[in-house]
Amino acid sequence: MIYTISAVVVLYGFWLLxxxxxxxxxxxxxxxxxxxxxxxxxxxxxxxxxxxxxDLGWAAATYWPWLMWEIVKAAWDVAKIIVHPxxxxxxxxxRVKTSQRTSVGIVTYANSITxxxxxxxxxxxxxxxxxxALTRAAADGLAAGDMDRRVSRFEGxx
Numbered sequence: 001m002i003y004t005i006s007a008v009v010v011l012y013g014f015w016l017l018x019x020x021x022x023x024x025x026x027x028x029x030x031x032x033x034x035x036x037x038x039x040x041x042x043x044x045x046x047x048x049x050x051x052x053x054x055d056l057g058w059a060a061a062t063y064w065p066w067l068m069w070e071i072v073k074a075a076w077d078v079a080k081i082i083v084h085p086x087x088x089x090x091x092x093x094x095r096v097k098t099s100q101r102t103s104v105g106i107v108t109y110a111n112s113i114t115x116x117x118x119x120x121x122x123x124x125x126x127x128x129x130x131x132x133a134l135t136r137a138a139a140d141g142l143a144a145g146d147m148d149r150r151v152s153r154f155e156g157x158x
Contacts, residue, residue: 003047006054007038056154063154067112070147074117078134081118092139095128099148105155112147 011034016022019030041047081088096113100106110121110129118134119142133139 002054004038004042007041007047008034011037059154059156063150066150067115070112071116074119074138077138078117081134089134090136092133092136093122094131094133094139094143096131096142096145096148098124098127098129099152100155101152102155105151108155109148109151112151113142116147 012031015030015034016027019026038047098106098109100109106124106129110124113119113121113129113131118138120132121129122132123130131139131142133142
């Protein structure tokens with residue numbers, strides 16, 4: 001039931017944000033639309049814990065700012081490489097172990113790697129993620145496991 005209620009709240013909030021009109025008939029129409037869509041998606045079996053992880057809300061408040069900072073730092077490193085006259089890259093493929101317990105955790109880890117400039121998740125299979133890194137330093141930083149630990153802690157909030 002929590003997933004249904006949160007889906008209605010999110011859809012209605014999004015509708016309000018995009019609408020910009022706050023007359024009673026339009027507010028009612030938006031609420032009716034949000035409820036109808038959620039009821040339809042419940043019947044389709046789309047609303048579930050994996051598709052709408054509402055229980056990760058508090059953990060996201062600490063993980064996302066950390067990830068944004070990592071993205072900024074990596075973007076700065078990549079920018080320095082690009083403007084360097086000799087373009088000091090050392091492309092590397094590495095396999096990093098995953099300690100996440102669920103598919104959502106593994107996908108979060110792989111997406112976090114890909115969002116960080118200079119690294120791309122190529123394949124996730126058998127408890128490992130194959131990663132292409134622009135430099136050996138980026139690969140070593142990933143192999144150190146800080147991101148893996150933070151994603152596991154983020155996932156463990158469940």
